[in-house]
Amino acid sequence: MPLGDHNAAASASGYLYQTSWALVELLQQATRRPDQAITLEIHDDVAWEDATGSATELLQAKLHKRTTAGLGDKDTDIWKTLGNWMVRPDATDPAGADLGLVTTSIAQPGTAAYLLRPDYKVRDVLSAILLLERAARDSTAQATATARAKYLDLSAAERTVLLSKVRVLDGAIQPQDIDGAVRQELLLVLPQGQSAQSRFVAEVRRWWDDVAIDLLAGRRSAVEVGQLQAFIQDLRNGFGPDTLWTTVTREDIEDEELSQYDETRFVSQMKLVSYPLGNLRRAVIDYHRAITQETHWLDDSLLELHELKRFEENLRDEWARAYTDMIDDLVFAAGAENLEEIDEATKAQAGKLLLRNLLDSSAVTIRRHYADPFFARGKRHELANRAGEEGIGWHPEFASRLQAVVATV
Structure with a gap:
């Protein structure tokens, strides 16, 4: 040397x-x-x-x-x-x-x-x-x-x-x-x-x-x-039974880590409703942070699998109620018999509003006193990345529109 x-x-x-x-x-x-x-x-x-x-x-x-x-x-x-x-x-x-x-x-x-x-x-x-x-x-x-x-x-x-x-x-x-x-x-x-x-x-x-x-x-x-x-x-409080401590920050995410999600199902879901590109990138960051944070908590035994499953079920139930209301409101407002009679711009706008409302929702949390919003947002995107009955979506016809997209679990 x-x-x-x-x-x-x-x-x-x-x-x-x-x-x-x-x-x-x-x-x-x-x-x-x-x-x-x-x-x-x-x-x-x-x-x-x-x-x-x-x-x-x-x-x-x-x-x-x-x-x-x-x-x-x-x-x-x-x-x-x-x-x-x-x-x-x-x-x-x-x-x-x-x-x-x-x-x-x-x-x-x-x-x-x-x-x-x-x-x-x-x-x-x-x-x-x-x-x-x-x-x-x-x-x-x-x-x-x-x-x-x-x-x-x-x-x-x-x-x-x-x-x-x-x-x-x-x-x-x-x-x-x-x-x-x-x-x-x-x-x-x-x-x-x-x-x-x-x-x-x-x-x-x-x-x-x-x-x-x-x-x-x-x-x-x-x-x-x-x-x-x-x-x-503050840190000790984050390790209590009713809360968690965020260990994955925005600063931890490298740009090159985000490109792997360009063709994923949840990104396609947001594109279906013309979600703004700037917010789409923020959504990808939330998704990556959430799945990484989830892994940290599980590896460190700070979170149990049954808690995670219950949280996902609650998120899915919240989405199902809001999604059903969106479809009902769309059909009623248009005086239509079904979604096929409604123009694409109206359906996309309704899906975008659903996405925004749920991403802003703090009604469902992983633990009672843990309220860092990125995790719930990221988990909603993770559910939107799933196919079949476990998946959720934003566009009124998301299931049929994404048939050609390879699901990533």
């Missing part, structure tokens, strides 16, 4: 670790910081801030493959981190933000990093100051020269204040253990069942990924603890 590619991969891995670790930090600290918010790449890699937007703790996250990397007294990680902090105006202010170095490496006894761990049994700020003074004078590394000079320029009191605020949080969680840590923090709110729990954790991760992208892109400045708690409560 070329050096540039290696550096880019390492940088990307570092960002991924940083953002994933921040979720664990947010979950772990939520009860201790109910009025605070977390940020990415504003005050530092990760930071906590109060209601005024002032940083209360700065956290730099370092990912290493080797457990001993980066924490020696002369190592780049130590001096780069100190250098970043020392340029802050509150670096030597006792009331300034706390400072944390989060690293997957493990500090070795006899190093300043080891003495700056939060463990009161080993923490020794004064000894750490002396070790770093010696390293700052003895090291000849150009990469750390500026930070070392800055450290030596500080007075003894300033070095004491600075390092008194520093905590080395070594042995941090590894990337492959993030999901397990998230699950552990969510233990008290997880739904019943292994599949449901895995889906719950995945949804929290997906929410955080979207939030992290917004944070890094500058579309939002911070995430309040209350926002996390509100999302988790």
Whole structure:
């Protein structure tokens, strides 16, 4: 691998670790910081801030493959981190933000990093100051020269204040253990069942990924603890017995996935009643989302087959009543004996109105408190995609008009 590619991969891995670790930090600290918010790449890699937007703790996250990397007294990680902090105006202010170095490496006894761990049994700020003074004078590394000079320029009191605020949080969680840590923090709110729990954790991760992208892109400045708690409560409600959680969003649907439905029965049904092309595409999205969402729920044991069957029967019954009324109204209004005596434009218009009315209907739901409209709309299209007695349609003569169309079940 070329050096540039290696550096880019390492940088990307570092960002991924940083953002994933921040979720664990947010979950772990939520009860201790109910009025605070977390940020990415504003005050530092990760930071906590109060209601005024002032940083209360700065956290730099370092990912290493080797457990001993980066924490020696002369190592780049130590001096780069100190250098970043020392340029802050509150670096030597006792009331300034706390400072944390989060690293997957493990500090070795006899190093300043080891003495700056939060463990009161080993923490020794004064000894750490002396070790770093010696390293700052003895090291000849150009990469750390500026930070070392800055450290030596500080007075003894300033070095004491600075390092008194520093905590080395070594042995941090590894990337492959993030999901397990998230699950552990969510233990008290997880739904019943292994599949449901895995889906719950995945949804929290997906929410955080979207939030992290917004944070890094500058579309939002911070995430309040209350926002996390509100999302988790809403998510938990979605896993209750009377509702469901939507896991398939419009953004999940790729354009190339939609072309497979161009010649399907339910699309032909809509074309029979001259349904607008723009809405036809939206209908295809609803259909694809609904059948994909149905699969997710069934696979995760969040929905039972008997519930799905009952829902389909209710949708079919609702359609049968409305369809019969449409035929009756058509014949009556035209003063005709049968549909053959009514012109095609009138029949198509009546079918389009039936389609619109049922797609707007919220009378039938899969569960009492689940009302995301895409699912019922998509399931109506799925029923319109079936042939025979299980199928439904919109045009008054849909059955005879679609005899040449190959049904897709």
